[in-house]
Amino acid sequence: MHPEAGQLLRMAADAANQGAFNQALPMLSHALAFDSEATAPAYAELLSHLSLTGWPTQLEADLVTCLHARTVDPQVLARTTARMLLVKYPEPAVAEDALWIAFLTRCINVDPAMETRLAWLAEETLPEGLRAALAVQAFAGEYVWGGEGLGVPSEAAAALAEERALAEAMPSLGVSGDAVSDRVRAQYEANPYPRWRAPAGRQRVSVAAHLAALGAPQAEPLAVLVAGCGTGFEPIDLARMDPSLTITALDLSGASLAYGQRMAGALGVQAVRFVQGDILDVAKLGQRFGLVNCTGVLHHMERPEDGLAALTGALEPGGVVRLALYSERARGWVAEAHRVIAEHGWDASVEGIRTFRAHVLALPPEQPLSRLRESDDFYTLSGCRDLCFHVREHWYRLPAIGEMLGAAGLELLMLDAPPDAQGLFTRLFGTSGDRRSLALWDQVEATAPHLFAGMFHLWAKRVQ
Ligand SMILES: C[S@@+](CC[C@H](N)C(=O)[O-])C[C@H]1O[C@@H](n2cnc3c(N)ncnc32)[C@H](O)[C@@H]1O
Structure with a gap:
């Protein structure tokens, strides 16, 4: 890192820690000019917490730089950028500026007012560049707010064709025959989740050293299983973080795995082996692992305890499992969503999800269910389905x-x-x-x- 940028970053961090954001911002802006890739993550982090009331030109230029930095996942800036654009253009207007284009092509919108603006834009006659960027945005949100008339961007059409071919050739453990697994697979074949687009900038971390620090040292090279890897964000992130790992990524959904395999190819990640199959059949891999990562998966099984037993059987003695499971208390408002969905008889079809979303978007802010609008998942079809229309979920204390x-x-x-x-x-x-x-x-x-x-x-x- 440029030494001047480093010093400015430290000063900005001190200022931000004391709540002096107005002092931190110009320092970061300065640092960005010296070394944009190194500064962008800290700048993006600070910007993502700011509520903007104006649009200083320098801040706008910096946002564009951060949205394009390889070291930043632009999605962390989605909310801030949407708000900045709405402050800049309080009235609906067609404007093909760099911030609009960066937002439309690099973020998935997660702001309700911006969603209204996007739907309005899709009905307007637009300059070619803006229209193409809006088509990218509409595709990324799976047309949850409309925009089908904009057509599938050619890059997306090519990606879909590649994924279909990859899914057909995916190595498979066969079908387990578990009825809930069948329904869960059908959900994620239709709606692979999450639909991530850019990896987070990653610093090198030794996973083995992390496990040793936790009190569970493992033999190296470390073999990792990502059980229920979805669209591959986790295994790819792990491979980029620690290139010494050999990683197996298992999931029920061929479409999700194909998404991950395509992204791995695009990012030059070779250490991940994608396999289609049920966690209940993990023994069929014929391999033991030092680390099993299973995030947001077991609670979607008919008997999560059976899934956990199967995964434990795939661990080396002393091996480590990392789990993420839903909290019963924190999911209380999703229970309310389930109640409303059942009451209206809405199903997980495109129409059902859109109707439910329209209901939530129209709720006054004091209604508890309006909190759904704060969830990023609410803004894509697959995310909303995963969040509120799941075929099975268990919650825990x-x-x-x-x-x-x-x-x-x-x-x-x-x-x-x-x-x-x-x-x-x-x-x-x-x-x-x-x-x-x-x-x-x-x-x-x-x-x-x-x-x-x-x-x-x-x-x-x-x-x-
Ligand atoms: C909510 S997604 C989470 C994906 C990923 N772990 C993440 O956090 O990004 C749940 C994933 O678990 C997979 N899954 C659910 N039950 C499974 C099972 N019995 N065996 C393998 N995968 C399963 C689904 O197909 C889906 O892709």
Whole structure:
């Protein structure tokens, strides 16, 4: 990194930590001019938390730079950029400027007012560049707000054709015959999720060193299984983070795997082997792993405990599993969504999802269900289906997860709690409270039920 940029970054971080954002921004802007790739992640992080009331030209130019930086996932800037554009163009207007084009082609919109603007734009006569960019946006959101008339962008059509060919040739463990797995597979064949477009900028991290620090050192080279890898973001992110890993990525959905395999090819990632199959059949891989990563998956199985037992069987003795599971308390408002959907008889078809979304978008802000509008998943068809129309989901309290781990022969290493949860834990139980006690964490969650809205993330070790 350019030394001047480094110094400015440190000063900006100090200013931001003290809440002095107005001082931090010009420093970051300066640093960006010295070294845009190195500065962009810190700048994007700060911008993503800002509520903008104006559109200083320098900030706008910096946003465009950050949206194009290879080190940043532009999606983290989606909300800020949408708001900036709506401040800049308070009235509907056709404008082909660099910020519009960067937003439309690099982000998926996650702002309700912007959604209205996009639907309006799609009906206008547009200059060719803007029309093409809007078509990219409409495709990325799976036409959740309309825009089909704009046509499928040629790059997207080529990607779809490539994915169809990859799905046909995908190595497979065969069909497990589990009825819920069949329905879950059908959901993700129709709507692969998540539809990520750009990887996060990644620093090199040694996964083996991380596991050793957790108290579970593994033999190297480390073999990793990503169980329920969806569209491949996790295995590809791991491979870029630690090129020493050999990674197997397993999922029910051939369409999701094909999405991941295409992205791996495009990013030059070769360490990931994609395999279609059910977690219940993981033994058919004929391999043991030092690490199994299973994020947001087991709670979609008929019997998650059977899935966990199968995954534990695929671990080396002393191997580690990383799990993410839904919190019952944090998902309370999704229960309300399920109730409303059932009451109206809406199904998971395109029409059903669109009708439900229109209902949510029209709710006054004081209605609890209007919170759905804050979720990024609400803004794509596959995301909204995953969020509110899932064919099966289980929700957990932490003590029940503890019991499930014990029954599978696993020992908890750590609950990976977010900083606000860590702070609350310290307030309630001091710095010497046992952070491996799920009963204590359950008390923490009881005092703030939304703490684990991003799921419970846990690391556990197979008992020898
Ligand atoms: C919500 S997505 C999560 C994807 C990915 N883990 C992530 O966090 O981006 C759930 C994925 O789990 C897969 N899945 C669900 N049940 C499964 C099973 N029994 N065996 C293998 N994959 C399964 C689905 O096909 C889907 O792609």
